[in-house]
Amino acid sequence: MRVAIIHDDVGPRDTPDALDVLDQARAVQDAVTALGHTAECFPCTLDLGGVMDRLTAWKADLVFNLVESLKGKGRLIHLPPFCLDAMGIHYTGARAEAMLFTSHKVMAKKRMAAAGIPTPAWVGPYPETVGQATMSGKPSDTWIIKSVWEHASIGLDEKSLVEGVTPETAFSLLASRASRLGGSCFAERFIDGREFNLTLLAGPKEVQVMPPAEIVFEDYGADMPRIVDYAAKWEKNSFAYQHTVRRFDFSPADQPLLDALVVLARRCWEAFGLGGYARVDFRVDADGRPWVLEVNANPCLSPDAGYAAALAQAGLPFTEAVRRIMGDVQGVPV
Numbered sequence: 517m518r519v520a521i522i523h524d525d526v527g528p529r530d531t532p533d534a535l536d537v538l539d540q541a542r543a544v545q546d547a548v549t550a551l552g553h554t555a556e557c558f559p560c561t562l563d564l565g566g567v568m569d570r571l572t573a574w575k576a577d578l579v580f581n582l583v584e585s586l587k588g589k590g591r592l593i594h595l596p597p598f599c600l601d602a603m604g605i606h607y608t609g610a611r612a613e614a615m616l617f618t619s620h621k622v623m624a625k626k627r628m629a630a631a632g633i634p635t636p637a638w639v640g641p642y643p644e645t646v647g648q649a650t651m652s653g654k655p656s657d658t659w660i661i662k663s664v665w666e667h668a669s670i671g672l673d674e675k676s677l678v679e680g681v682t683p684e685t686a687f688s689l690l691a692s693r694a695s696r697l698g699g700s701c702f703a704e705r706f707i708d709g710r711e712f713n714l715t716l717l718a719g720p721k722e723v724q725v726m727p728p729a730e731i732v733f734e735d736y737g738a739d740m741p742r743i744v745d746y747a748a749k750w751e752k753n754s755f756a757y758q759h760t761v762r763r764f765d766f767s768p769a770d771q772p773l774l775d776a777l778v779v780l781a782r783r784c785w786e787a788f789g790l791g792g793y794a795r796v797d798f799r800v801d802a803d804g805r806p807w808v809l810e811v812n813a814n815p816c817l818s819p820d821a822g823y824a825a826a827l828a829q830a831g832l833p834f835t836e837a838v839r840r841i842m843g844d845v846q847g848v849p850v
């Protein structure tokens with residue numbers, strides 16, 4: 517099979533969060549080759565017509581879709597899969613609609629709320645959504661201001677947490693933060709508690725949930741915000757990077773919580789109609805109640821990221837995961 521790996525068009529001047537897609541592409545190319553297929557990488561630009569022409573000329577049987585943004589804009593993530601659908605080219609991962617509905621974090625939250633999946637109260641991103649019934653948190657709570665479309669904790673730092681957002685103050689606050697958060701942002705009730713990532717992989721019969729991972733905030737002082745912010749993900753020399761630690765070992769007392777997380781992760785997979793692979797991010801409040809922060813329909817596949825760590829914990833080789841992802845393809849023939 518001829519497998520075209522499409523990924524963001526990045527260059528040496530880009531930031532580490534953007535360049536990371538090249539590590540993913542390399543890892544996937546090695547795995548696809550090890551499975552006996554022909555694999556080639558194609559940077560995906562906004563010239564989508566040109567990209568589709570190149571894929572067709574190369575006679576791709578399948579596209580492995582690693583595109584996270586076009587021209588650095590996360591809000592364009594869903595365009596390549598929509599184009600692939602239109603061209604009748606099969607591709608991996610979530611289908612185009614699921615990519616759109618998960619990548620817009622507020623649309624995703626609305627769908628979760630409708631499906632009865634707990635997600636923290638929110639305000640925004642548009643003025644008309646401020647003060648709607650969805651703002652079920654108390655104004656005195658702590659809120660986090662985050663991007664609607666961007667991922668990788670872009671624009672998140674200690675200033676992202678604010679006290680006492682009210683329907684009256686919310687919109688001007690959002691407007692003042694939007695530019696550093698990809699142009700659109702919203703306020704979400706801050707869940708001050710444990711953080712978990714649940715990794716999902718299409719199985720032969722049904723989706724398989726890998727062992728839950730907790731991100732532990734080691735040696736964080738009482739006044740330090742416990743968030744996996746931009747520094748924690750990308751700045752190797754920062755305190756946050758070195759003190760946010762992934763763990764898979766839990767005490768028996770945690771088992772009911774872990775079971776609940778697994779059930780919710782599966783419900784997210786079904787509610788969004790996900791495909792191939794995914795990761796669901798959670799926080800757990802002081803009462804032990806889990807909340808879904810977001811559903812990642814194309815989580816990072818780099819060898820040093822959480823997805824690969826969860827596979828390793830499950831004893832599943834990365835190549836086997838790639839084989840399964842390639843077996844759960846999206847798109848319809850012309």
Ligand SMILES: Nc1ncnc2c1ncn2[C@@H]1O[C@H](COP(=O)(O)OP(=O)(O)OP(=O)(O)O)[C@@H](O)[C@H]1O
Nearest residue numbers: 636667668669670704705706707743744797809810
């Ligand atoms: N409502 C919240 N309550 C507590 N912490 C939060 C909340 N929202 C975000 N965070 C913190 O910010 C981090 C990044 O948030 P989120 O996962 O929503 O964004 P992202 O940039 O899309 O991340 P990813 O790299 O997973 O795609 C979370 O891992 C968590 O530590």
Ligand SMILES: [Mg+2]
Nearest residue numbers: 797809810812
């Ligand atoms: Mg996340």
